[in-house]
Amino acid sequence: DAKTTQPNSMESNEEEPVHLPCNHSTISGTDYIHWYRQLPSQGPEYVIHGLTSNVNNRMASLAIAEDRKSSTLILHRATLRDAAVYYCILRDVGTGNQFYFGTGTSLTVIP
Amino acid sequence: DSGVTQTPKHLITATGQRVTLRCSPRSGDLSVYWYQQSLDQGLQFLIQYYNGEERAKGNILERFSAQQFPDLHSELNLSSLELGDSALYFCASSASSVGTQYFGPGTRLTVL
Numbered sequence: 001d002a003k004t005t006q007p008n009s010m011e012s013n014e015e016e017p018v019h020l021p022c023n024h025s026t027i028s029g030t031d032y033i034h035w036y037r038q039l040p041s042q043g044p045e046y047v048i049h050g051l052t053s054n055v056n057n058r059m060a061s062l063a064i065a066e067d068r069k070s071s072t073l074i075l076h077r078a079t080l081r082d083a084a085v086y087y088c089i090l091r092d093v094g095t096g097n098q099f100y101f102g103t104g105t106s107l108t109v110i111p
Numbered sequence: 112d113s114g115v116t117q118t119p120k121h122l123i124t125a126t127g128q129r130v131t132l133r134c135s136p137r138s139g140d141l142s143v144y145w146y147q148q149s150l151d152q153g154l155q156f157l158i159q160y161y162n163g164e165e166r167a168k169g170n171i172l173e174r175f176s177a178q179q180f181p182d183l184h185s186e187l188n189l190s191s192l193e194l195g196d197s198a199l200y201f202c203a204s205s206a207s208s209v210g211t212q213y214f215g216p217g218t219r220l221t222v223l
Contacts, residue, residue: 043113043201043214044154087154091209098144098167099212101154 009106020073022088037084115215129190136204143185149198
């Protein structure tokens with residue numbers, strides 16, 4: 001299972017964009033990049049995923065580097081409800097669907 | 112609300128005992144996953160079932176076992192419990208064996 005590296009914590013002001021980085025230098029060609037977040041006292045929640053191209057959905061955008069060795073989760077306007085631990089996960093569909101969570105980034109949103 | 116339900120929400124038991132955690136997946140989802148989250152180990156994948164069959168195994172101890180029933184609900188059995196088994200146990204489900212996973216609210220197990 002390929003490893004991801006994320007900053008332990010980040011802060012953002014409310015209503016400003018947030019860029020959460022993730023490094024995955026050992027990514028393989030069949031690894032999908034997934035982002036989940038875990039709000040306090042809740043189970044992880046799906047945010048977004050992608051393979052090679054940038055992706056957008058109602059929650060966030062995912063920017064994937066051309067060499068795929070890094071990616072960035074973008075929250076366009078942080079709200080207090082976005083305060084959570086964000087996990088960047090690599091999943092190889094060839095070897096199964098299990099997720100290997102790292103330590104994630106704890107995002108604090110300042111009002 | 113993810114649509115995944117887990118019971119009980121909290122469980123307190125003693126060392127050496129056995130407990131069963133239950134998970135009902137989202138309607139129509141065939142795959143169920145179990146994860147353990149402890150303070151020192153973070154979120155760890157334990158096991159996956161797809162349509163009643165074991166699909167993948169992670170860091171699951173021999174004292175732990177799971178199964179998925181014909182109605183697709185799953186149970187995680189933890190036996191000979193130790194203090195270190197105290198953790199949050201999450202169940203997740205997905206429509207296929209490789210689909211997006213939706214997590215339940217978790218069961219908090221405390222072993223005294």
